[in-house]
Amino acid sequence: MLRPARRTALFCLVLLVLLLLGCARLQVLQANSLDDNPANRRQTIARYSRPRGNILVDGNTVTGSRATTGQLKYERTYTDGPLWSPVTGYASQAYGTGLLEGVEDDVLAGTDPRLSRSSLWAELTRKQNPGGNVFTAINGKAQRAAYQALGGKKGAVAAIDPRNGHILALVTSPSYDPGRFAGTDSASEQAWKALNADPAKPMLNRAIRETYPPGSTFKIVTAVAALQSGVVTDIDAATDTPDPYTLPGTSTKLTNEAGGCKNASLRVALEKSCNTVFAHLAVDVGQSRMRETANAFGFNDAALDMPVRVAQSLYPKVDYPSQVALSGIGQGSDTATPLQMAMVAAAVADGGNLERPQLLDKLATSDGRTVSSTSASTYHQVMDSSTASEMQSMMQDVVNSGTGTNAQISGAVVGGKTGTAQHGENNVATPYAWFVSYAKPSAGAESPVAVAVIVEDGSANRADISGGGLAAPVAKAVMEAVLNG
Amino acid sequence: MATTPGAPRSRRIVELFLLLFAVGIAAFGYIQIGTNRDGSPPPDTVRNVVGLGVLALIAHGFVWWRARYADPLLLPAAVLLNGLGLVLIARLDLETPSSQAAGTQMLWSALGVLFFIVVVVFLKDYRHLQRYTYIFAVLAILLLVLPMFFPATYGARIWVRLGPLSFQPGEFTKILLTVFFSGYLATRAHTLTLTGKKIWRFQFPSARVLAPILLIWLVSVLVLVAETDLGMSLLFFGVFIVLLYVATGRGSWFAITLGLAAVGAVAVGWLEPHVHSRVEDWLHPLASIEQGLGANQLAQSMFAFAAGGMLGTGLGLGHSILIGFAAKSDFILATAGEELGLTGLTALFLVYTVVVSRGYRAAVAVRDPFGTLLAIGLASLLAIQVFVVAGGVTDLIPLTGMTMPFLAQGGSSVVTNWIIIALLVKLTDHARGPEAPMVPLGPLGPLEPMVPPAKGPKGPKESKEPKRRGRRAKSEPEPEPERKEAD
Numbered sequence: 001m002l003r004p005a006r007r008t009a010l011f012c013l014v015l016l017v018l019l020l021l022g023c024a025r026l027q028v029l030q031a032n033s034l035d036d037n038p039a040n041r042r043q044t045i046a047r048y049s050r051p052r053g054n055i056l057v058d059g060n061t062v063t064g065s066r067a068t069t070g071q072l073k074y075e076r077t078y079t080d081g082p083l084w085s086p087v088t089g090y091a092s093q094a095y096g097t098g099l100l101e102g103v104e105d106d107v108l109a110g111t112d113p114r115l116s117r118s119s120l121w122a123e124l125t126r127k128q129n130p131g132g133n134v135f136t137a138i139n140g141k142a143q144r145a146a147y148q149a150l151g152g153k154k155g156a157v158a159a160i161d162p163r164n165g166h167i168l169a170l171v172t173s174p175s176y177d178p179g180r181f182a183g184t185d186s187a188s189e190q191a192w193k194a195l196n197a198d199p200a201k202p203m204l205n206r207a208i209r210e211t212y213p214p215g216s217t218f219k220i221v222t223a224v225a226a227l228q229s230g231v232v233t234d235i236d237a238a239t240d241t242p243d244p245y246t247l248p249g250t251s252t253k254l255t256n257e258a259g260g261c262k263n264a265s266l267r268v269a270l271e272k273s274c275n276t277v278f279a280h281l282a283v284d285v286g287q288s289r290m291r292e293t294a295n296a297f298g299f300n301d302a303a304l305d306m307p308v309r310v311a312q313s314l315y316p317k318v319d320y321p322s323q324v325a326l327s328g329i330g331q332g333s334d335t336a337t338p339l340q341m342a343m344v345a346a347a348v349a350d351g352g353n354l355e356r357p358q359l360l361d362k363l364a365t366s367d368g369r370t371v372s373s374t375s376a377s378t379y380h381q382v383m384d385s386s387t388a389s390e391m392q393s394m395m396q397d398v399v400n401s402g403t404g405t406n407a408q409i410s411g412a413v414v415g416g417k418t419g420t421a422q423h424g425e426n427n428v429a430t431p432y433a434w435f436v437s438y439a440k441p442s443a444g445a446e447s448p449v450a451v452a453v454i455v456e457d458g459s460a461n462r463a464d465i466s467g468g469g470l471a472a473p474v475a476k477a478v479m480e481a482v483l484n485g
Numbered sequence: 486m487a488t489t490p491g492a493p494r495s496r497r498i499v500e501l502f503l504l505l506f507a508v509g510i511a512a513f514g515y516i517q518i519g520t521n522r523d524g525s526p527p528p529d530t531v532r533n534v535v536g537l538g539v540l541a542l543i544a545h546g547f548v549w550w551r552a553r554y555a556d557p558l559l560l561p562a563a564v565l566l567n568g569l570g571l572v573l574i575a576r577l578d579l580e581t582p583s584s585q586a587a588g589t590q591m592l593w594s595a596l597g598v599l600f601f602i603v604v605v606v607f608l609k610d611y612r613h614l615q616r617y618t619y620i621f622a623v624l625a626i627l628l629l630v631l632p633m634f635f636p637a638t639y640g641a642r643i644w645v646r647l648g649p650l651s652f653q654p655g656e657f658t659k660i661l662l663t664v665f666f667s668g669y670l671a672t673r674a675h676t677l678t679l680t681g682k683k684i685w686r687f688q689f690p691s692a693r694v695l696a697p698i699l700l701i702w703l704v705s706v707l708v709l710v711a712e713t714d715l716g717m718s719l720l721f722f723g724v725f726i727v728l729l730y731v732a733t734g735r736g737s738w739f740a741i742t743l744g745l746a747a748v749g750a751v752a753v754g755w756l757e758p759h760v761h762s763r764v765e766d767w768l769h770p771l772a773s774i775e776q777g778l779g780a781n782q783l784a785q786s787m788f789a790f791a792a793g794g795m796l797g798t799g800l801g802l803g804h805s806i807l808i809g810f811a812a813k814s815d816f817i818l819a820t821a822g823e824e825l826g827l828t829g830l831t832a833l834f835l836v837y838t839v840v841v842s843r844g845y846r847a848a849v850a851v852r853d854p855f856g857t858l859l860a861i862g863l864a865s866l867l868a869i870q871v872f873v874v875a876g877g878v879t880d881l882i883p884l885t886g887m888t889m890p891f892l893a894q895g896g897s898s899v900v901t902n903w904i905i906i907a908l909l910v911k912l913t914d915h916a917r918g919p920e921a922p923m924v925p926l927g928p929l930g931p932l933e934p935m936v937p938p939a940k941g942p943k944g945p946k947e948s949k950e951p952k953r954r955g956r957r958a959k960s961e962p963e964p965e966p967e968r969k970e971a972d
Contacts, residue, residue, distance in 0.1 A: 002849060004731040005861055009845045011727075012868040016838055019872060020831060022881035026790040027827040034791030037771070039780040042792050042804050 038096075046109065048072040048093055053108040053131030053366060055088045055100060058140040061133075063088060072184065076101075081177030083147050086156075086170045086205045087138055087359070089308075090178030095192055099205065100134060100359065101178075103307045107132040107363050107371075114363075114371040130366040137166035137361045137374075142449070145481035146171040149474040155455035156206035158339040159478050162346035162438060162450045164376035165355030167306065167339070169451070169478055176202040208310045211335035212454055215421030216467070217436040218330030219278045220344050220391065221315075223266060225293035226281045227387045235266040235390050245276035247322035254279050254325070270394045271402035273418065275329045282328020283321050290324065291315055296382040297354065298343050299336070306339075306357040313340040330419060341436045341452035343379075348395065348415070349438035349447035352388035354379045391415075395437075404435065406472035412483055413440040416475065418467025432456045435471035439479035449482035451475045493919055496557040497549050503561035504541045511537055511568030514800055518576050521801035527575045529588065536591055537568050540598045547602045548910060554918030555910040556843045562836050563906045566891035567594050567899065569833070572800070573820050574894050577813045580806035586813050586894050593896035597903030604907035611911045615855045618668030622701050625661035628654035629704075632712060643714045655717045656897035660904055662701075663724055663866055667858035669698055670732035674854060678733045698729075713759050716873055716887030722746060723869040728862050732854070754883075767883035782808055782816065786878045789819040797826025813894040815886050818878050834871070837890070841868045844909050850916035860912045863905050 026034065034040065051065035051074050062084045064077040076091040078084065089099025097105050106112035108131050115129040139159075146157035150173045159169035180191035195203050204210055226232040232239070243262040244253040254275050261274035269277035282290055294300065294315035304310040313336040318324055326332035339357060347354035355376050362373035383391070395415030398404045404416040416437030423429050438450040453471040512534045519526035541564045548555050571594065575587040608614070614621075631654050632643050643653050670677070677695065702725050706718050726746070730739040754764040765772070766783050773781045780788065789805040792798065803823035808816045822830055844864025848857045870890055877884040888898040 004734045004736075005845065005848055005857065007736075008727050008731055008861060008865060009842070012838075012841055012845075012865065015868060015872040016834060018881065019834060019875050019879075022876060022879045023790065023822065023827055023830050026787055026879055027794055027822065027830075030787075031791040031794055034788055037774065037780075037784075037788065039771075039774040039784065040788045040792075041807055042788065045804055 044093065045071060046111065047091075047105065048074050050074060050110065050128070050130060052076060052091060053110065053133045055084075055108075055134045055136060057084065057087070057136050057138045057143070059135070060140070068183065070184075076179065076182040078177060078179040078182075081179050082175035083143065083171075085175055085178050086172045086207055087136055087143075088178065090181070092178070092181050092183075092188065092192070094184045094188055095181060098178075099308050100136070103305075103309075104134045104360075104363065107134060112363075112371075115365050132366060132371065133364050135361040135364065136359055137161075137168070138170065138359070139168040139482060139485060141481040141485050142169040142478050143171060145169075145477040146451075146453075146474060147173070147175075149477035150455070153455050153457040153470075154200065155453065155457065155471075155474075156210070156338045157451065157453050157474060157478060158207045158337070158342040159449055159451040159482070160339075160342045160346045160355075160357055161482075162350035162355065162447050165346075165358045165379070166361070167357055167359045168449060168482060170205075170207045170339075170359070172204070172206040174200050174202045206454070207338045208306075208308065209337070211311055211313055211337050211340075212432050212434075212456070213421040213423050214330040214334055214336040214341060215419035215432065215434050216273045216275075216330055217341050217344070217417050217419035217434045217452070218328070218334055218336070219270060219273065220348065220395070220417050220436065221294055221297055221299075222278045222282050222285070222290070222328040223270060223394070224348075224383050224387060224391060225285045225290050226266065227390060228293060228383050229285050229289045231281060231284045232266050235394060238263045238265055239269070239277055239280070241269075241274075241277045241280045243274075243276050245280055245325075247279070247325050248283055249320055250322045252322065267394045267397060270417070271397050273403055278329045279325035283325050285328075287318065287324050290328065291317070293382070296380040297347060298340055298379065299334075304357075306359045308359060310339055310357075311337050313337050331422065338452045338454050341434065341454075342450050345416075345436045345438045345452060346447075346450035347380075347382040348388055348391045349440070349450045350388075351385045352381060352383035354382050399437065403468045404437065404472055406468050407435065407437050407476045407479070409439060409476060409480055409483065411441075412479070413443050413445075414438070414476075414479065416472065418472065420467055430456070433467050433470040435467045435475045437472075437475045437479065439483055441483055449479050451478045453478075493554050493917055495549075495553045497545075497553065500548070500557035500560055501545060503557065504545055504564055505538075507561045507565035507568060508534065508538045508541055510565060511572055514569065514572035515575065517799060518572070518579070518801040521799050522579065527579060527587075529575070533571055533575065533587065533591060536595070537564065537571065540564075540595060544598050544601055544605075547605050551605045552910050552914035554914045556847065556913035556917065558839055558843055559906055559910055559913065562840045562843075563891060563903065565836055566833075567597070569821075570817070570889075570892035570894075570899075573817055573892060574813050576801055576824070577806060577817075577820060579801070589896070590894055590899070593899045594903075596896070597900040600900050601903040601907040601910075604904055605910060608907075608911055611859060611908060611915065612853065612855060614664050614859070615668045615671065618665055621661040621668070622665040625658045625665060626701070626704060628658045628661070629712075643712050643717070652897040653895070654897075655712075655714055656901040657904075659717065659720060659724070659866055660863075660901060660908070662721060663728075663862035664859065665701065666698070666725060666728045667855055667862050670728055671853075671855035671858050673698075674732040678735065710753065710757070713757075714886070715760060715763070715883075716870075716877075716885030719873055719885060720866065720869055720887070723873075724862055724866050727865045727869075728858055731861050732858060760883075763883045763885070767880060770880050782811070783878070783880060783884055785809070786816050786819040787880055790822040790879060793823040793826045793830075795827050797822075797824050797829050800824045811886075814888055815874070815893065816878050817893045818875055818889050821892070822879075833892075834875070837867065837871050840864070840906070840909070843913065847909060847912040847916045851912060856912060856915065860909065863908055863912075867902075867905065 054061040054063045062079055065074045066077050068075045072093045089101040091097045091101040110129040110131040115132050142159050146169045152173060155173055157169055157171040161168055176195050181188040241263055244255045246253050256274050256276055258272045261272060261276050264274050264277050298304060299313045299315040302312045316333045323332050327334050343354060343357060356379040358374050360374050362370050364370045392415050395417055396413060399407050399414045399416045403418040407414050407416050414437060416435060419434030421432040421434060433455045435453045438447045440447045453474045455470040515526045515530040544560055548560060571587060571590055574590050578585050578587050632645050635645050643655050644651050645654055710718060726739060726742045754760050770783045770787060785808040805820040805823045806812055808819055821833060841864045844860050848860035851857055867890055873885055874887050874889045876882040888895045890902045
């Protein structure tokens with residue numbers, strides 16, 4: 001009996017080892033994935049167990065926390081929610097987090113290890129840090145100016161400081177108040193459902209999460225590609241372009257809105273927004289060089305985080321030269337977010353150097369210790385400085401005497417480009433009005449602001465819809481706010 | 486006490502210190518809950534700590550009186566586990582103000598200790614149990630059938646309700662059946678192994694011998710399947726094959742039975758809807774989340790363990806209450822896992838291991854087949870139950886509704902476990918004491934049931950003699966083959 005007895009004892013030992021391995025599997029190996037499971041309420045409970053850290057603009061908080069009763073102890077509040085929600089996103093007890101509230105959740109919730117001075121001690125004592133604060137790079141005046149200038153029209157504004165990539169304004173319209181569904185009550189549920197069902201999509205952040213055909217604003221990219229590739233060596237020399245221009249390999253004739261585009265120089269073509277010249281140039285530059293330039297501006301980047309993820313703008317590979325021609329004037333399959341087009345203006349304004357866009361200024365503990373500050377970093381050197389100054393000269397002409405005169409600011413130097421993007425089946429839908437620009441306090445100064453505006457307003461008179469008419473005044477308001485700030 | 490070298494030592498002082506240590510750990514548990522929550526220990530902390538201490542000391546006193554040479558680790562381990570259970574239940578009571586369980590559990594613990602004392606005092610010799618082998622079998626069957634006449638609760642027909650009281654007869658049945666298996670197999674071990682046909686390489690026992698035990702076992706399992714008490718079926722089955730193997734020493738039988746059991750388990754898992762869903766949950770514990778139905782109990786339990794990590798959140802700071810129903814009973818280990826971490830769980834399992842290993846030590850030391858089988862049966866009962874429950878809530882094996890010994894809320898369970906500890910105390914008292922085994926045993930032990938030796942004053946010295954003789958007697962036959970060859 002003793003030998004079987006020893007063996008059954010060994011069997012019990014095996015059971016013990018199995019149990020310990022089973023526990024280690026859950027508590028060590030799979031712990032992180034189980035902790036992160038969306039059905040696991042612990043993260044939500046922890047997130048709302050103390051007042052959440054705040055998001056600040058110009059040093060002023062635009063969020064808050066309110067004590068409640070129940071399992072989740074604190075609820076998020078927002079001041080002026082519709083104005084700031086494209087920046088803050090939302091933190092809802094029932095529906096999770098979005099945008100900055102989501103990306104910087106660890107800091108705001110106080111769980112980020114950087115918030116504790118000595119992480120080992122914090123681990124041992126399990127002392128929880130109060131939520132940290134997130135300082136944005138947003139310029140409050142520019143944000144308000146953009147929001148007011150849009151005036152409730154459907155559209156979006158993105159503004160960047162070309163010198164360091166700081167995002168100065170991020171506006172979408174119509175917007176929403178994230179405070180309406182911050183809790184778990186039925187009012188929150190109704191608000192959430194209503195906002196999601198709204199055909200105007202108020203919760204869509206059009207500035208970074210919606211892509212539009214860039215239209216004529218894309219001619220900036222085509223011009224840069226033509227200059228950088230040597231297809232155009234003199235911006236004032238005539239180009240060999242017929243009007244109308246027959247798309248290669250087809251019988252489709254491309255025309256212009258304005259006259260005087262036949263053999264127009266690059267400067268004149270940009271000023272008058274000649275479709276024929278830029279379509280022809282795109283074909284001459286060729287698809288691969290066009291794509292190279294577009295990629296340098298940020299097109300086709302599927303992982304552009306600032307730190308919130310920006311939707312991918314596309315300059316896709318196409319099969320026929322006719323499509324290359326169309327893509328050169330921002331039609332065809334090109335799409336761009338407003339932030340992407342602001343980056344295009346910023347690269348021109350900063351001498352060809354494109355800084356990585358950055359929404360954050362710094363992260364700090366609740367008592368003000370900075371745990372992380374963002375420094376400017378170059379995204380790409382898109383063009384050399386001579387090309388940049390040629391581009392500036394041409395874009396300033398657009399504002400001084402071309403399609404963008406509505407963006408003129410007295411006493412400042414403004415360069416820009418209008419766009420009217422056709423879309424929909426056979427381009428019958430109301431076109432989108434674009435304006436992309438930058439401003440400098442004086443000719444020799446560095447530019448502190450580059451901006452992209454899109455207005456997609458179905459209620460406007462179709463004849464009035466043009467980049468210069470609808471979008472340029474909004475861009476002007478934003479640039480003025482920054483220059484006068 | 487231990488003046489003569491080599492004389493048995495009672496080690497009761499060791500037990501006393503360990504008991505104080507065990508009660509102290511429980512007290513620290515209450516204090517930690519308090520400091521982690523709102524700065525004050527949960528209500529009735531003083532009552533619970535003092536209550537546990539008094540129970541421990543009373544039990545200790547009776548052990549000193551009636552089982553002086555009992556293993557000094559058994560009682561402290563039981564008090565520690567019971568105390569930790571009370572701490573965990575009191576902690577979970579904080580989350581359910583409308584349903585308080587700690588007070589009732591304290592009363593059941595007291596009742597458990599009372600039964601412990603009754604066994605320690607009135608069961609003069611565990612070998613007396615062997616006289617009632619068949620009575621225990623009949624009692625076991627009766628208790629198993631009883632809940633069939635009462636309404637089902639939560640899908641399982643395992644409860645007997647008498648007014649406000651309710652208990653699970655199956656809990657007591659496991660002791661009765663273990664005693665029956667041990668008693669029956671102790672006397673029939675040789676018949677089982679030596680008679681019967683040999684087919685190919687396997688010797689099969691004769692039907693006449695095996696039939697009664699198989700019948701009893703089959704009835705118990707059938708009743709349990711009818712009552713859908715899976716955990717208990719698994720437990721009975723496990724103890725049965727362990728004892729069969731130990732009694733006969735036939736590894737092949739062990740393998741065959743295990744194979745048959747596997748086939749049976751697969752069949753039941755496939756056909757029986759209740760069991761089938763448990764198997765599905767085991768294979769895909771997070772499936773309900775993917776279907777948008779939220780986390781089920783098992784997933785919540787896994788979340789709790791994961792949240793604990795290596796060190797745990799600390800008592801009072803976890804959210805295992807999200808498990809909902811049965812958080813204090815079947816799933817109580819999840820609270821330990823979340824708030825004490827892998828470190829705490831390992832310590833907890835080691836306390837169970839101490840009890841089990843002491844049972845095995847007694848099994849080897851008692852040297853009468855019934856005692857050996859009983860000790861192994863009781864120790865395996867505990868070991869398998871811990872494995873089935875802990876494995877179930879950690880998704881290691883399919884979940885079966887059973888209680889973690891001593892930890893979980895549940896009166897029948899606590900009382901039964903105290904009786905198991907009492908029996909082990911008696912077994913170890915016998916194994917280690919001056920009345921220790923005198924009968925020399927062959928590898929298989931005697932064929933006839935042992936009758937307790939006549940009581941008489943025996944000094945420690947006397948008891949040593951038979952032991953030596955026993956050893957000599959055992960080693961004597963060894964030269965025999967040589968002599969045979971010489972012939």
